[in-house]
Amino acid sequence: MRSPFHLVEMSPWPVFCSVSVVCTVVGFVDWISGGSLCLLFCSVGLLVVVLFQWLRDIIRESNQGWHTSFVASNIRFGMVLFILSEVFFFLDFFWAFFSCSLVPGIEGGAVWPPVGVDSLDPFKIPLLNTAVLLGSGVSVTWAHHAVMVGNRMEALWGLMLTLFLGLYFSMLQGFEYFECSFTVADGVYGSLFYVMTGFHGVHVIMGSMILLVSLWRCFSYGFSSERHIGLEIGIWYWHFVDVVWICLFLCIYWWGGS
Structure with a gap:
């Protein structure tokens, strides 16, 4: 057997x-x-x-x-463990950020942001990026539900819209880096800002690649309403990226930059 x-x-x-x-x-x-x-x-x-x-x-x-039902359940469990490891990966950086911002050092003027650092306005590009990424979360959920009910065309449109929003987010993030008045070498604030937002940007690119593969598989009739685990774990990862960005926006741009 x-x-x-x-x-x-x-x-x-x-x-x-x-x-x-x-x-x-x-x-x-x-x-x-x-x-x-x-x-x-x-x-x-x-x-x-x-x-x-x-x-x-x-x-x-x-x-x-x-990929039997047993294998699929193990793949889901493995993805859950992977996302959990990513949670602790970002938790380390948030820990460092709050450790430095709640008790700022004297070398930075004992204030946060440090003296000489002009932080970004959270209600300009960062707020637009937040709306773009949350919109991509809605579109990828739309694609997931379309696959579950067997509507292939709506799934294709949802995935294409998600990829477009992910690309737009990455372009805005790159434009933001060019407009920043500080660099990664400007003390602990610059280091934490670029490392945390940069790693999140890498995760957005990786999530876009996963969804791009899912789009190709959906276009070539590789998914059904019962078997679409590749798309499912990609959507889980994309929602994780959304949650991390919300935390970054609230902590770094809004609270930490004021």
């Missing part, structure tokens, strides 16, 4: 993905330190290729019937 569990075969993609991520970080640090973009571009290109190959294998496993 066939086992309901899937014994995954040996795959080179986790190792290649780890190497490409490390090279991407090294290339980014080299670029901001005045180096060339060659290593960064090559690393990002390798990462995209590895992710494409890895996702291709996962989709093939699903099409071959390996």
Whole structure:
């Protein structure tokens, strides 16, 4: 009798993905330190290729019937644990932010934001970004419900709208960085601001990639009302990104910047 569990075969993609991520970080640090973009571009290109190959294998496993109900429940549980680890990842930065802002050091004038730092107006681009990301949460939920009732066209429109809003959010975030009067080198405020918002931006890009794959699978009739776990975990991740941004907006832009 066939086992309901899937014994995954040996795959080179986790190792290649780890190497490409490390090279991407090294290339980014080299670029901001005045180096060339060659290593960064090559690393990002390798990462995209590895992710494409890895996702291709996962989709093939699903099409071959390996994602049984037992496997699907384990995938959901694994995604819950992954999101929980991401919660603690951002919790570390929020802890550092409140530790520095509630008891500001004398080197920054014993005030928060530190002396010489002109914080951003929370009711301009940050508020617009909040509306954009919350709107994307509504559109991705629309796509999820459309898949559940078997309405493929509405699911496609919902996913395309979500991807457009995610791209718009990333563009606004990049524009905000160019308009900032402070840099990552401007004390603890600049470091925490760019690290927290930058990591959130990376999560938005990763979530957009997951939803892009889901859009392609939905376009090629890869989802049904009963089997759409790839879209489901992508939506979970996107909602997590929404919640993190709300916390960033309230704590860093509004409370911490006033």
